[in-house]
Amino acid sequence: xxxxxxxxxxxxxxxxxxxxxxxxxxxxxxxxxxxxxxxxxxxxxxxxxxxxxxxxxxxxxxxxxxxxxxxxxxxxxxxxxxxxxxxxxxxxxxxxxxxxxxxxxxxxxxxxxxxxxxxxxxxxxxxxxxxxxxxxxxxxxx
Numbered sequence: 001x002x003x004x005x006x007x008x009x010x011x012x013x014x015x016x017x018x019x020x021x022x023x024x025x026x027x028x029x030x031x032x033x034x035x036x037x038x039x040x041x042x043x044x045x046x047x048x049x050x051x052x053x054x055x056x057x058x059x060x061x062x063x064x065x066x067x068x069x070x071x072x073x074x075x076x077x078x079x080x081x082x083x084x085x086x087x088x089x090x091x092x093x094x095x096x097x098x099x100x101x102x103x104x105x106x107x108x109x110x111x112x113x114x115x116x117x118x119x120x121x122x123x124x125x126x127x128x129x130x131x132x133x134x135x136x137x138x139x140x141x142x
């Protein structure tokens with residue numbers, strides 16, 4: 001019953017916008033803001049980054065956008081479930097979700113993979129900020 005009500009009340013444009021904002025943040029994050037530091041960090045860890053072909057790039061971008069969209073959709077459910085409809089509550093919900101799910105999950109994986117702290121900070125902060133951004137957008141957009 002709660003799921004049906006949620007689906008009926010879901011603002012698809014808000015979810016698409018939140019997912020799109022998360023996607024655009026990633027485009028800026030891994031190019032202009034931290035692209036060089038991220039690439040160097042991966043190379044220092046022994047990961048070679050080959051320039052993807054047009055088709056490979058399109059597939060990677062599609063997978064990224066779908067992931068951002070599904071994260072925004074899940075956040076919209078959390079917003080609905082918690083009744084978070086103000087900026088401050090969206091900020092808190094996003095920060096808690098980003099830190100406790102994204103950053104913790106990435107941190108566990110990086111600990112086992114032996115990746116450097118610099119990569120953890122770049123990758124996890126992107127997701128924490130992206131999830132927080134979706135929480136804010138979905139909380140204030142009715």
